[in-house]
Amino acid sequence: DTGVSQDPRHKITKRGQNVTFRCDPISEHNRLYWYRQTLGQGPEFLTYFQNEAQLEKSRLLSDRFSAERPKGSFSTLEIQRTEQGDSAMYLCASSRTSGGINEQFFGPGTRLTVL
């Protein structure tokens, strides 16, 4: 399967702990996105990488959140000192650079529960 993969699929943690999620995009895709989705809402943009460069961050991305894409391939999203409000589905998507429609392919997501 050559789709976007995410690990872990589920994470339960206690408030105050740090968590890290991994995303492996489709191999020839140079763009990578992180989104967050809460119950009853659509995904909300968090941050964007083109190759290894993090080019845009949403104001939703507080200073407790950090994302990396060290070699322009997989990416990690770390949340430090988790809060109950961080409980959500974290989605990763990838796409190719193109002048046209930016069709993004999503992974299955990591569901985070903060107790």
Place this chain on the structure above:
Amino acid sequence: DQQVKQNSPSLSVQEGRISILNCDYTNSMFDYFLWYKKYPAEGPTFLISISSIKDKNEDGRFTVFLNKSAKHLSLHIVPSQPGDSAVYFCAASGSGSARQLTFGSGTQLTVLP
């Protein structure tokens, strides 16, 4: 401030009939629109898209219509099948370098056999 709105949280349709899902947007800088389908425990799956320079795009049973003056788009599914039952998200992309997607809150479509 919701820039992309799907005002119907749910829709039920009989198998074989037409399903029409609606979406409104407020940001006139959006230049591409996409529809995604989502099953439980899976990520969104791309369905169909349309550029702002077009008013219709068709792919098999799926047709997307765009009315720029009304800032409205719709997805038509004909004929509807039970396997189409899922949450449908409308998304819009601007012309900025990131081209991130702004999503609506989704419509749960149920196709009844």
